[in-house]
Amino acid sequence: MPDLTSQIALLNRRVQRERSARIKSEEILNQKSLELYQANIELQKVNKMLDDRVQERTQQLEQEKLKAEQQAAINKKAKERFQLAMLGSTSGIWEKNIAEDSWYFSEKLCEMLGYEHQQLEISFADLSLVHPAEKDRIKHALISHIRHREVFDVECRILTKPGVYKWFWLVGQAEWGSDKKIARIAGSISDIDDRKESAKLIQKMAHYDHLTQVPNRVLFNQELDKKVKQAQEQIKRLAVLLLDLNDFKLINDTLGHGAGDMLLKHVASKLRLTLGASDLIARLGGDEFAIVLWDIGSDQNLMARCQNLLASVKEPIKFKSNNMLAKISIGIATFPEHGGSRGDLLTNADLAMYQAKKSKVKGSQVYLCEKQLIERQEVRSRIAADIYTAIKNKEFYMRFQPFVELQTGKHNMVESLVRWKHSVMGEMSPADFIPIAEESGLIIELGELIIEMVIEMIQKLVNASCMKRLSINISAPHFLSPSFLTVLKTQLEHYPLTADYLCIEITESVLLDNVELARNVIKELHDMGLKVSLDDFGTGYSSLNYLQLLAVDFIKLDRSFIADIDTSKDRRIITESIIKLAHSLNLEVVAEGVENSNQLDYLLDYQCNYIQGNYFYSPMNIDQLMEVLEDSKYMQQWHKEYSNE
Amino acid sequence: MLGKIFTEFLDLVEEQFGYEMVDKILIESNVPSQGSYTAVGAYSHEELFALVIKLSESVNVPTKELMLIFGQVMFKRLVSGHPEILNAIDDSFELLSHIDDYIHVEVLKLYPNAQLPKFSFNRISDTEVVLTYQSSRPLASFAQGLLMGCGEYFNEGFSIRREPQTSDSETDVVFVINRAMKECEHA
Numbered sequence: 001m002p003d004l005t006s007q008i009a010l011l012n013r014r015v016q017r018e019r020s021a022r023i024k025s026e027e028i029l030n031q032k033s034l035e036l037y038q039a040n041i042e043l044q045k046v047n048k049m050l051d052d053r054v055q056e057r058t059q060q061l062e063q064e065k066l067k068a069e070q071q072a073a074i075n076k077k078a079k080e081r082f083q084l085a086m087l088g089s090t091s092g093i094w095e096k097n098i099a100e101d102s103w104y105f106s107e108k109l110c111e112m113l114g115y116e117h118q119q120l121e122i123s124f125a126d127l128s129l130v131h132p133a134e135k136d137r138i139k140h141a142l143i144s145h146i147r148h149r150e151v152f153d154v155e156c157r158i159l160t161k162p163g164v165y166k167w168f169w170l171v172g173q174a175e176w177g178s179d180k181k182i183a184r185i186a187g188s189i190s191d192i193d194d195r196k197e198s199a200k201l202i203q204k205m206a207h208y209d210h211l212t213q214v215p216n217r218v219l220f221n222q223e224l225d226k227k228v229k230q231a232q233e234q235i236k237r238l239a240v241l242l243l244d245l246n247d248f249k250l251i252n253d254t255l256g257h258g259a260g261d262m263l264l265k266h267v268a269s270k271l272r273l274t275l276g277a278s279d280l281i282a283r284l285g286g287d288e289f290a291i292v293l294w295d296i297g298s299d300q301n302l303m304a305r306c307q308n309l310l311a312s313v314k315e316p317i318k319f320k321s322n323n324m325l326a327k328i329s330i331g332i333a334t335f336p337e338h339g340g341s342r343g344d345l346l347t348n349a350d351l352a353m354y355q356a357k358k359s360k361v362k363g364s365q366v367y368l369c370e371k372q373l374i375e376r377q378e379v380r381s382r383i384a385a386d387i388y389t390a391i392k393n394k395e396f397y398m399r400f401q402p403f404v405e406l407q408t409g410k411h412n413m414v415e416s417l418v419r420w421k422h423s424v425m426g427e428m429s430p431a432d433f434i435p436i437a438e439e440s441g442l443i444i445e446l447g448e449l450i451i452e453m454v455i456e457m458i459q460k461l462v463n464a465s466c467m468k469r470l471s472i473n474i475s476a477p478h479f480l481s482p483s484f485l486t487v488l489k490t491q492l493e494h495y496p497l498t499a500d501y502l503c504i505e506i507t508e509s510v511l512l513d514n515v516e517l518a519r520n521v522i523k524e525l526h527d528m529g530l531k532v533s534l535d536d537f538g539t540g541y542s543s544l545n546y547l548q549l550l551a552v553d554f555i556k557l558d559r560s561f562i563a564d565i566d567t568s569k570d571r572r573i574i575t576e577s578i579i580k581l582a583h584s585l586n587l588e589v590v591a592e593g594v595e596n597s598n599q600l601d602y603l604l605d606y607q608c609n610y611i612q613g614n615y616f617y618s619p620m621n622i623d624q625l626m627e628v629l630e631d632s633k634y635m636q637q638w639h640k641e642y643s644n645e
Numbered sequence: 646m647l648g649k650i651f652t653e654f655l656d657l658v659e660e661q662f663g664y665e666m667v668d669k670i671l672i673e674s675n676v677p678s679q680g681s682y683t684a685v686g687a688y689s690h691e692e693l694f695a696l697v698i699k700l701s702e703s704v705n706v707p708t709k710e711l712m713l714i715f716g717q718v719m720f721k722r723l724v725s726g727h728p729e730i731l732n733a734i735d736d737s738f739e740l741l742s743h744i745d746d747y748i749h750v751e752v753l754k755l756y757p758n759a760q761l762p763k764f765s766f767n768r769i770s771d772t773e774v775v776l777t778y779q780s781s782r783p784l785a786s787f788a789q790g791l792l793m794g795c796g797e798y799f800n801e802g803f804s805i806r807r808e809p810q811t812s813d814s815e816t817d818v819v820f821v822i823n824r825a826m827k828e829c830e831h832a
Contacts, residue, residue: 017671017679017680020681021683022683024681024686025686028683
């Protein structure tokens with residue numbers, strides 16, 4: 001048995017150990033409490049931070065939620081708008097989702113094409129419904145869109161369910177993903193069949209003549225350009241034919257426009273049937289047609305083909321109870337001989353046609369252009385340009401030829417004659433340059449210049465002498481132009497007393513275009529105090545009816561009558577008859593071109609009123625004219641005195 | 646080493662041999678802490694070895710055997726102190742398979758400074774596993790005692806042997822554990 005002391009010592013040690021352990025535990029606990037406290041503080045901080053973070057994040061989320069809600073509202077509206085637009089739209093919508101390998105087709109699209117969704121999936125993928133002629137175009141447009149981001153916009157024909165190809169407008173837009181690969185491609189399809197049909201009709205109307213159904217000038221020009229290019233490349237000859245119906249105006253005027261239209265249709269139809277597949281016919285306007293003959297070979301062959309064309313229209317056609325016969329003038333220019341371009345070929349064919357028309361032979365005529373004709377035309381063009389310059393520079397000048405009043409011997413009537421000294425070609429005859437001025441339209445400006453020059457001089461002549469009338473030659477187009485009377489009146493306003501001393505000389509050609517207008521102008525001239533003379537009488541139609549209609553004051557017998565008067569009995573009879581007739585209509589007669597005393601004697605017998613010609617006076621300048629008029633004044637005085645005795 | 650190991654060890658010695666034996670080995674071993682152990686403290690494992698050696702000398706039982714017994718008792722006490730560990734565990738092998746990835750993870754949460762051994766688990770069959778023990782401290786016998794305590798707890802009749810190459814080591818030991826199938830599982 002351990003003794004009590006040992007037991008007490010043992011217990012003391014135990015208590016001591018337990019106490020140390022307790023103290024140690026308390027220390028550890030304190031330490032742990034402190035650590036926990038600090039951990040708690042840290043936790044609170046972390047919690048606070050987390051709370052702040054949560055709050056911040058919550059705010060962000062709320063903002064994002066708000067944004068998302070707003071965006072959703074916008075999207076909803078956009079979707080509604082889109083759906084409404086789709087419902088109202090006449091276009092169908094399609095989409096290919098590449099990522100999901102799926103197709104979408106709107107109901108409208110299915111309805112337009114007439115297929116189920118599943119059928120469309122297959123045919124959209126392999127383009128099997130697209131017209132074979134347009135498949136490559138679609139593929140090309142799609143590749144361009146994908147590679148170069150060009151617009152995918154194609155018009156194509158698609159086979160619809162009823163088995164009919166219709167025109168559609170196919171538009172698409174791809175969407176690229178962040179990996180730069182196409183995510184999807186979507187677009188629309190619109191039915192443009194009606195528009196295409198209208199466009200075709202408009203195209204036809206724009207390019208074809210409504211009456212004859214042959215191409216019009218627009219299409220002809222395009223096609224001729226192509227054919228000229230083709231001929232150059234293939235080294236072929238072609239011919240451009242310009243055709244004009246002779247007397248077409250007469251048919252219209254006498255049988256009415258219905259007859260004219262019928263004849264045009266007949267001619268177009270017959271000519272078209274005669275032409276080959278590579279040839280071309282067009283109506284350029286009015287009664288004018290144009291034909292291109294392709295690969296003509298020799299000139300002989302060409303002329304044979306032209307004769308075939310004429311032969312095709314030689315049978316008369318009946319309009320009501322009348323027979324109509326198409327008489328055609330054809331002017332031909334060939335490539336490459338007469339021009340290498342459309343413009344040259346048409347111009348030269350026109351030149352040739354003008355020659356064909358000039359032919360005195362009745363009926364149809366064919367004229368093949370010649371080099372000389374072109375060269376002559378070129379000269380005329382150059383002269384026309386020179387006339388233009390000469391008008392601007394006032395290079396023209398006037399000459400005067402007095403004529404004698406047979407009854408009184410007075411030299412008080414004068415004709416003014418325009419003259420031009422060309423800087424290179426020298427003095428030019430009016431017979432050469434007046435027709436060129438007429439062709440080029442410069443005759444009006446030239447005429448106005450002449451009026452201006454003559455009226456400036458006339459005042460001087462009136463003051464200085466006893467001149468009765470001074471005549472000015474006015475060409476038909478100028479006489480009938482609206483500016484003629486206006487310019488004349490303006491000039492006369494500067495010299496108000498000169499109108500009574502003026503006479504306007506016109507030719508019968510003014511009557512051919514518009515008799516009524518010509519009558520009105522003559523009446524106006526009479527009202528202003530002027531006289532009117534009909535020049536070159538006897539060379540044209542010489543219609544006696546016109547003499548009454550026009551109410552001119554003088555007729556001038558053409559020099560061709562006078563030249564033969566002493567050798568030809570027939571001429572004498574005609575001349576005498578005309579003079580008598582004129583007198584019976586109260587017209588005075590001037591005989592032109594009197595060269596000798598024999599001619600003068602006959603004219604005296606026939607009681608012709610005035611004699612003009614070199615037998616008395618050649619054309620002279622103003623100073624010489626003044627002298628002649630001065631002499632005439634003395635002669636007049638002498639004649640008066642003599643008569644009184 | 647956790648103070649809990651020391652307090653449990655001294656409680657076991659007192660239960661088996663009385664406080665006099667506790668007093669004796671403390672005085673004889675003259676450990677730095679003088680035996681004032683508290684379960685929440687931490688002490689050098691050298692002190693435990695010194696105490697076990699003194700006990701071995703006093704009771705004439707080899708230290709390895711003492712450590713085996715201590716491990717066996719320790720398992721029961723740990724389980725009774727932390728029954729939640731076994732909440733989702735159905736048998737011993739499952740518990741052994743989760744030593745590193747669950748039990749030690751939980752231990753480190755409570756005692757961040759604890760130095761824990763590594764147990765590699767390899768299931769050979771339903772009745773055999775190989776468990777590799779690696780530690781910086783020579784406590785393989787204590788670990789073996791714990792394994793025995795586990796087998797008893799689940800009543801699976803563990804047969805534990807050390808791979809011959811590692812039979813003398815106390816730091817790197819491969820345990821081959823066989824168990825008898827429970828009767829209820831065969832039923």
